[in-house]
Amino acid sequence: MTPSLSERSSGKQFQVAMVGLGFGAEFLPIYQSHPNASLAAICRRNEAELNRIGDAFGINRRYTKYEEVLSDPEIDFVHINSPIGDHAWMSIEALKAGKHVMCTVPMATSVEDCQRICELVAETGLKYMMAETVVYSREFLFLKEMYEQGELGKIQYMQASHPQDMDGWPDYWERMVPMHYATHVVSPVLGLLNGRAEYVSCLGSGEVRDDIREKSGCSFAVESCHLKIAESNVAAHLWRTLYDTARQYRESFDVYGTKKSFEWTLVEGEEHVLHTAKKPEPEIAERITIPDYAHLLPESIRKFTQSIEDAGHLSFIQGGGHGGSHPHLVHEFLSALHEDRDPWPNATTSANWTCVGICAHESAQKGGEIVQLPQFTLV
């Protein structure tokens, strides 16, 4: 007889189905190595690709239809890595089917869908976590540790950028507006202070080529947003671009404190800079090496914070991208299930981070008018 969810919970193993096997495939060996997870099933629409990955990772239960995942009584939670337009409805259907949800970013592309997910989480008591890589990157964990130990002093200002040239990526990106994929810049500035955004003001700048404008309905090449953090006097500046702006890929955040400030390197692969107040001018800035935080993880998944090319399991580069965050995300969600607590970020935090981008685009369309974040994201 199949054990019930509660029986399995006491056995501390949760059955996960991975949905979407592009980026999602990078998480498969991590789940297979985590002591509290059992990688029960995989799902993608293309059957040949599904079988290729199922064979490579030794996963027998394979679904081409998402509905089949949801009607499988053995699945405790889904980890959704489908294209952006599918995140919201897939999360909603999973919660309705009684499954916990881990979903890649963003939570949704409308305020209404974010609200529906938060309502379902509140009604069902199920867990929802947006798998935001930046707040489990080694840079974020390093800054959070420095901040909590008082080394930065009082935070005065933060800024974050995410320029990425999306030419050559799946074509649904052409229908996106820059600020609808903004959680990589929103999350570090709010996450560091554990704050919520209260309101935003955003300007659109420049223009994309005609075909991108027609598909996305947005002419701006860059969206540049200021946000105000609720119950705080700290503001932050964020900017995003997807097309037609020359810049190497970067997901950066800078933090300015009274004692120390951190600035992300301008060129990928170079060391970041730490500034210390009141030193002789030539000594204020120093290049630093960011430590790894694998020691926070169960021994069996520590290796996934580093770049590993596992030739036996296709050529996925594990963990090296996204600041070594992937095993930390898996561990946080499984720990939340195991300890029966909210994961971080939980549903309303994920909604606040996601709605910053949605409200920012609305503001840009109104010439920079202030737009308040919806109340349900502030609780």
Ligand SMILES: NC(=O)c1ccc[n+]([C@@H]2O[C@H](COP(=O)([O-])OP(=O)(O)OC[C@H]3O[C@@H](n4cnc5c(N)ncnc54)[C@H](O)[C@@H]3O)[C@@H](O)[C@H]2O)c1
């Ligand atoms: N740093 C990050 O957080 C980060 C990085 C990369 C990608 N992502 C996110 O991951 C998601 C996937 O990105 P990608 O580059 O792998 O995209 P992709 O389009 O290459 O892959 C999407 C996968 O989802 C599957 N899929 C689509 N519709 C489905 C359905 N109805 N049922 C089952 N499976 C379905 C596809 O078969 C494919 O395997 C995107 O939303 C992207 O935003 C996040």
